[in-house]
Amino acid sequence: MLKGLFSLIFSAGVSFAMAALPACAADDIEAKVQLCAACHGQDGVPTDPKTIPIIWGQQQSYLVKQLHDFRSGDRDQAIMSPIAKGLAQDELRKIAAYFAAKGWPAQSAAAASAPPNGLAQCQPCHQPNFEGGPPAPRLAGLSYEYLAAAMRSFAAGERTNNGDMPKFMQALTDSERDAMARYLSAL
Numbered sequence: 001m002l003k004g005l006f007s008l009i010f011s012a013g014v015s016f017a018m019a020a021l022p023a024c025a026a027d028d029i030e031a032k033v034q035l036c037a038a039c040h041g042q043d044g045v046p047t048d049p050k051t052i053p054i055i056w057g058q059q060q061s062y063l064v065k066q067l068h069d070f071r072s073g074d075r076d077q078a079i080m081s082p083i084a085k086g087l088a089q090d091e092l093r094k095i096a097a098y099f100a101a102k103g104w105p106a107q108s109a110a111a112a113s114a115p116p117n118g119l120a121q122c123q124p125c126h127q128p129n130f131e132g133g134p135p136a137p138r139l140a141g142l143s144y145e146y147l148a149a150a151m152r153s154f155a156a157g158e159r160t161n162n163g164d165m166p167k168f169m170q171a172l173t174d175s176e177r178d179a180m181a182r183y184l185s186a187l
């Protein structure tokens with residue numbers, strides 16, 4: 001499904017870019033971020049939050065690093081790597097700044113639950129409120145499915161673009177990671 005969407009967006013993106021010619025640098029960034037909205041959402045809510053993370057209001061340094069890593073192959077991912085390879089190195093920072101400056105999308109409050117054991121060890125990096133701080137990303141309010149998948153891929157050694165996270169995730173059981181993902185998604 002995503003592959004179809006992907007080609008759709010790219011054909012739409014090409015005609016959009018052609019229509020916008022000649023464009024100055026600022027317009028270029030505006031056109032590029034329109035492509036992102038097709039999946040990451042016009043209003044910051046992803047079209048499929050289970051597989052697509054929120055990037056509005058995410059930590060800027062984290063966004064720059066992920067775009068860099070998708071582009072270099074350090075975080076190799078079927079959808080984002082080709083997209084990031086289509087961006088110029090000097091655009092990554094501007095695009096990251098654009099999304100970091102947006103507000104994290106408001107979501108309907110989920111039922112509060114008690115924090116599961118072990119979450120305190122995440123807070124020095126992800127911050128006490130889990131809203132992140134350089135270089136760690138915001139976790140609060142990402143979807144349960146995305147968080148669980150990200151944690152599992154670090155644990156499985158599939159996502160290797162950070163030295164610490166795989167070790168932390170391997171030290172937890174599946175059910176501990178699951179409980180953390182559930183709790184963080186409801187923040």
Ligand code: HEC
Nearest residue numbers: 006032035036038039051052053063066077079080083095
């Ligand atoms: C066709 C859909 C699609 C489009 C278009 C798209 N993305 Fe993504 N993006 C995804 C998916 C899916 C993921 C999750 C990748 C994973 O599971 O590792 C993602 C992940 C990301 C991440 C990592 C966020 C995190 O929390 O780790 C960033 C940053 C990102 N995208 C930025 C962008 C930018 C900037 C654009 C536009 C230039 C864009 N994306 C366009 C689907 C898309």
Ligand code: HEC
Nearest residue numbers: 065121122125135136137147150151161162164165168180
């Ligand atoms: C030593 C600091 C540190 C600690 C402790 C830590 N993290 Fe992380 N975490 C990071 C950094 C840095 C990243 C970004 C890695 C990268 O560049 O992709 C990250 C990324 C993540 C991501 C991916 C988010 C996304 O949008 O894809 C998740 C999920 C996560 N951490 C969960 C946790 C949990 C849960 C704990 C506690 C059990 C934890 N982390 C402990 C530093 C830390």
